[in-house]
Amino acid sequence: MDPKMDSGFLKPGETLDDNYDVSRALLPEEVVGIMDQLLCYEVAWHHGYPLSQTLFTSIYIDRLLWPPSDCLSDAQFYRGIRPMGLHPLLDVLRSYCIALIKCCDLTIEKVTSRDYYEEEDFSTHTYNRSLLHTVPHDKVLELLRSSIEWLSNSRNRRPSEVHRTSRELEEALINRLTFRERMLLAVAPEQEILDLAAVWPAVSAALPPLEATHSLGRPVPDSFSEKIQRRLASTVPPRPTVDFTFAAAYTKLVQLCKDCEDALRVLEITTESPQEHLSFIWMFSSRKPAPLAYARSCLSSVFLARTTEGFEQLIQTDLSEFVFPADPVLDPVNFTLEAAQSSFAPQDKRLAMATIINEFTGRAAPQYFDMWNSLCQNRCRTRRMICNNIPFIDDLQFATEQLDDELHDLTHTMRYPLSTWVYHMKLRMVEWVVQLGFEQEVYLPDELAGMYWWLSQVASLRASVIEQVYNHLSRRHEILSNGGEIEKAETIRTTQAFVKALMYEATGTGALADAMYALYMRLHYLQLVPILSRPYSESSLRYELRMKPFLRLNPPQIPTFEAFEEATRMPSGSQDDVFAKYDVEGSVKEAKEAWAALKRLGARAAKSEVVQAAWEKNLASTIQSCIACGIAASTISNIPKDAGTGRVKEMFQVEIPGEGKRYHDWWVVPKIKRN
Amino acid sequence: MTESNSPATDNLRYLQYDISKEEEYLPSIRALIGKDLSEPYSIYVYRYFLNQWGDLCFMTLDPSSVLIGVIVSKLEPHRSGTFRGYIAMLAVVDKYRGQGIATKLVRMAIDAMKERNADEIVLETETDNAASLKLYERLGFLRSKKLHRYYLNGNTAYRLILYLKPGTGLKRPERDEAGMAAVTDEMYG
Numbered sequence: 001m002d003p004k005m006d007s008g009f010l011k012p013g014e015t016l017d018d019n020y021d022v023s024r025a026l027l028p029e030e031v032v033g034i035m036d037q038l039l040c041y042e043v044a045w046h047h048g049y050p051l052s053q054t055l056f057t058s059i060y061i062d063r064l065l066w067p068p069s070d071c072l073s074d075a076q077f078y079r080g081i082r083p084m085g086l087h088p089l090l091d092v093l094r095s096y097c098i099a100l101i102k103c104c105d106l107t108i109e110k111v112t113s114r115d116y117y118e119e120e121d122f123s124t125h126t127y128n129r130s131l132l133h134t135v136p137h138d139k140v141l142e143l144l145r146s147s148i149e150w151l152s153n154s155r156n157r158r159p160s161e162v163h164r165t166s167r168e169l170e171e172a173l174i175n176r177l178t179f180r181e182r183m184l185l186a187v188a189p190e191q192e193i194l195d196l197a198a199v200w201p202a203v204s205a206a207l208p209p210l211e212a213t214h215s216l217g218r219p220v221p222d223s224f225s226e227k228i229q230r231r232l233a234s235t236v237p238p239r240p241t242v243d244f245t246f247a248a249a250y251t252k253l254v255q256l257c258k259d260c261e262d263a264l265r266v267l268e269i270t271t272e273s274p275q276e277h278l279s280f281i282w283m284f285s286s287r288k289p290a291p292l293a294y295a296r297s298c299l300s301s302v303f304l305a306r307t308t309e310g311f312e313q314l315i316q317t318d319l320s321e322f323v324f325p326a327d328p329v330l331d332p333v334n335f336t337l338e339a340a341q342s343s344f345a346p347q348d349k350r351l352a353m354a355t356i357i358n359e360f361t362g363r364a365a366p367q368y369f370d371m372w373n374s375l376c377q378n379r380c381r382t383r384r385m386i387c388n389n390i391p392f393i394d395d396l397q398f399a400t401e402q403l404d405d406e407l408h409d410l411t412h413t414m415r416y417p418l419s420t421w422v423y424h425m426k427l428r429m430v431e432w433v434v435q436l437g438f439e440q441e442v443y444l445p446d447e448l449a450g451m452y453w454w455l456s457q458v459a460s461l462r463a464s465v466i467e468q469v470y471n472h473l474s475r476r477h478e479i480l481s482n483g484g485e486i487e488k489a490e491t492i493r494t495t496q497a498f499v500k501a502l503m504y505e506a507t508g509t510g511a512l513a514d515a516m517y518a519l520y521m522r523l524h525y526l527q528l529v530p531i532l533s534r535p536y537s538e539s540s541l542r543y544e545l546r547m548k549p550f551l552r553l554n555p556p557q558i559p560t561f562e563a564f565e566e567a568t569r570m571p572s573g574s575q576d577d578v579f580a581k582y583d584v585e586g587s588v589k590e591a592k593e594a595w596a597a598l599k600r601l602g603a604r605a606a607k608s609e610v611v612q613a614a615w616e617k618n619l620a621s622t623i624q625s626c627i628a629c630g631i632a633a634s635t636i637s638n639i640p641k642d643a644g645t646g647r648v649k650e651m652f653q654v655e656i657p658g659e660g661k662r663y664h665d666w667w668v669v670p671k672i673k674r675n
Numbered sequence: 676m677t678e679s680n681s682p683a684t685d686n687l688r689y690l691q692y693d694i695s696k697e698e699e700y701l702p703s704i705r706a707l708i709g710k711d712l713s714e715p716y717s718i719y720v721y722r723y724f725l726n727q728w729g730d731l732c733f734m735t736l737d738p739s740s741v742l743i744g745v746i747v748s749k750l751e752p753h754r755s756g757t758f759r760g761y762i763a764m765l766a767v768v769d770k771y772r773g774q775g776i777a778t779k780l781v782r783m784a785i786d787a788m789k790e791r792n793a794d795e796i797v798l799e800t801e802t803d804n805a806a807s808l809k810l811y812e813r814l815g816f817l818r819s820k821k822l823h824r825y826y827l828n829g830n831t832a833y834r835l836i837l838y839l840k841p842g843t844g845l846k847r848p849e850r851d852e853a854g855m856a857a858v859t860d861e862m863y864g
């Protein structure tokens with residue numbers, strides 16, 4: 001019998017029961033030790049490991065939950081009548097455990113209220129055990145508070161008798177209960193929106209005393225058992241316990257609290273601006289280490305918790321931030337009009353416009369929601385979900401063109417405003433897929449040139465779309481200011497600044513991608529990037545696989561394979577000619593100018609004010625990438641004309657830095673050293 | 676790895692699995708693959724593959740017929756509409772590694788799937804399994820996506836894909852085949 005395979009079976013003489021006595025008296029240092037071990041398991045659980053391999057290995061937790069009890073007073077370490085002389089510290093431990101279980105219950109409730117992926121993000125399996133789901137959390141708070149009070153009183157009652165260390169230990173116990181109380185408050189469901197901002201800082205503030213007093217605890221390993229897994233209703237065989245050290249768990253817990261706190265800063269966005277939210281969500285999900293499922297659900301349960309009408313409204317706002325600022329098309333009055341009773345009466349144009357817009361937002365809402373939803377997932381999921389969404393956005397754009405035609409008959413706005421808005425969103429999504437591909441090291445070194453080439457095309461295309469919108473806004477601004485409509489003109493000015501920010505971002509992306517493409521082509525020419533032989537694959541099939549998410553798009557049509565091959569073929573000719581053709585310097589200059597212009601425009605214009613610091617840091621890293629790209633290019637210039645390939649290879653060391661080792665994860669600038 | 680401490684590879688035999696050989700080989704296949712897994716598969720997982728697609732499973736035997744390498748795969752219509760090959764398991768005994776044995780096994784599996792008209796071949800491997808990534812990518816596989824915490828032990832994976840035929844990326848689901856293939860992929864991937 002393979003013991004690894006069959007760990008669900010008992011060894012001869014082994015029983016399912018643990019011989020640990022949960023009613024035995026505990027020393028205060030043991031209670032601290034148990035609480036700290038529970039905390040480690042709680043953090044491991046937050047990291048995606050199942051309860052069975054973490055908190056449910058605690059015999060104390062097990063006794064509280066099994067056999068199941070309906071009310072709080074039944075959830076005891078014993079069942080039935082309270083044993084005589086039960087040590088009061090056991091009540092303290094019980095309060096802590098009950099509150100911990102309630103925290104888990106509320107955590108699961110929050111995470112499952114939005115899309116998440118079982119095990120990948122988070123494990124919600126409770127093996128048929130109710131985590132005190134029916135017990136109101138304020139009852140649990142009362143319990144915690146009474147334990148805190150008991151500890152505080154006992155401290156006051158017998159000051160002289162108490163040994164110094166147990167004084168410290170009592171304090172340590174109070175610290176732990178206080179932390180648990182605040183944690184429970186933070187995950188509690190009925191927080192007033194206004195209080196939300198304060199709950200996580202309060203938890204964070206309760207953490208340092210835990211770390212400071214951890215060494216006072218004494219572990220009680222016997223009170224945890226892997227065997228409990230065998231009694232849990234589960235189809236998988238028992239697996240090893242997941243052990244985080246206290247130090248590791250502590251660091252991760254600090255991070256979790258900070259992430260939750262920052263996630264809720266989304267409430268600082270006082271406008272309904274989708275673009276502000278977009279920036280916020282990107283900055284949040286780009287944090288390192290990546291925010292855990294719970295922290296992400298704090299954000300998504302605020303932002304995504306809207307009705308379909310809510311998303312339709314959001315689309316209107318989004319339109320007003322791009323193609324329709326202060327535009328009669330979105331005039332609120334339009335949406336209050338009633339259809340004329342008689343079909344002979346002329347229809348009100350405003351009503352007709354409102355009907356078109358309603359039809360559009362109704363149609364676009366599911367795809368629009370999907371986009372936001374994908375941005376709230378873990379980064380790997382984000383990329384995959386956007387890949388899946390893109391074809392639907394493509395269909396949407398096609399369907400929207402007809403609505404644009406109808407709209408055009410009613411008002412003198414720009415040509416194709418709605419489909420332009422969709423197109424812009426689609427191009428952005430294509431860019432995200434490629435950039436997340438760089439981030440996640442999906443592309444091998446010899447694919448980088450081709451993927452930056454494609455990115456550059458998409459971003460340039462997007463820049464030209466934005467330019468059309470900008471020109472339209474400029475015309476409207478002129479008309480309105482000439483007509484003395486100052487307020488409307490001002491609204492358009494603000495939107496123009498934002499559209500300009502988008503434009504710089506698109507041109508900066510396009511130019512830097514172009515520079516990266518050119519740099520990698522020069523490196524290929526010098527044979528400094530390893531190329532795989534790939535006996536089992538053809539380049540046309542690899543191109544098809546790479547472009548799979550975009551194969552059917554129209555627009556943009558993907559380049560033909562011939563065009564791709566032409567662009568990425570190993571350059572030949574003299575070094576001067578090749579270096580002139582692949583103009584890294586020119587593109588770096590252009591990129592730097594665009595990003596610098598965005599910086600001057602500032603976070604406010606770019607609708608990133610709430611995340612200004614992160615926005616600036618992101619921009620600075622991008623500019624660093626431009627600089628590094630230029631430096632890489634200059635390192636490989638000045639190669640003696642007569643240097644053969646062999647010598648060139650000896651002259652340089654090229655390292656392609658992995659995720660986290662770059663200035664910016666979207667820009668894989670090679671590190672080149674001249675020997 | 677130096678020549679001196681790695682066993683010679685010239686007298687190795689490669690052969691296709693056959694269900695009639697279950698008794699002879701299944702225990703050693705399980706042992707070889709189970710050795711490197713944190714979560715061993717049950718015997719049903721092995722039988723699921725070997726009994727249906729034994730001809731897509733290849734073994735390497737040393738001169739005394741001891742199993743030192745194995746590849747286990749399957750081939751069936753996938754819900755995406757493609758005829759999809761899937762490499763489920765691959766392992767080579769420690770001391771024989773780094774000598775191209777796995778590469779040869781993968782080549783045999785690819786050839787067999789090509790022969791049977793596969794559109795594509797896919798597999799997952801942990802993002803930090805350098806040997807595995809290197810050998811597949813050298814043959815022509817590309818990373819198509821990253822799968823966060825894909826394995827039970829919490830490790831993240833890449834999905835690798837090799838297209839064998841043009842037009843594979845444009846194939847679409849055929850309604851009546853939805854579901855099944857996907858489910859088994861999730862179970863045994």
Ligand SMILES: CC(C)(COP(=O)(O)OP(=O)(O)OC[C@H]1O[C@@H](n2cnc3c(N)ncnc32)[C@H](O)[C@@H]1OP(=O)(O)O)[C@@H](O)C(=O)NCCC(=O)NCCS
Binds near residue numbers: 767773774805810
């Ligand atoms: C993956 C495995 C099957 C490879 O077997 P193998 O016979 O050694 O493979 P090959 O010799 O054909 O090719 C492996 C290549 O990776 C290289 N390699 C091995 N370890 C490496 C490492 N840590 N970093 C980089 N390359 C490594 C080898 O040197 C060899 O390349 P080379 O031919 O250029 O020297 C074997 O390591 C194994 O059984 N691992 C455990 C099970 C496993 O991981 N299976 C794959 C899961 S899908």
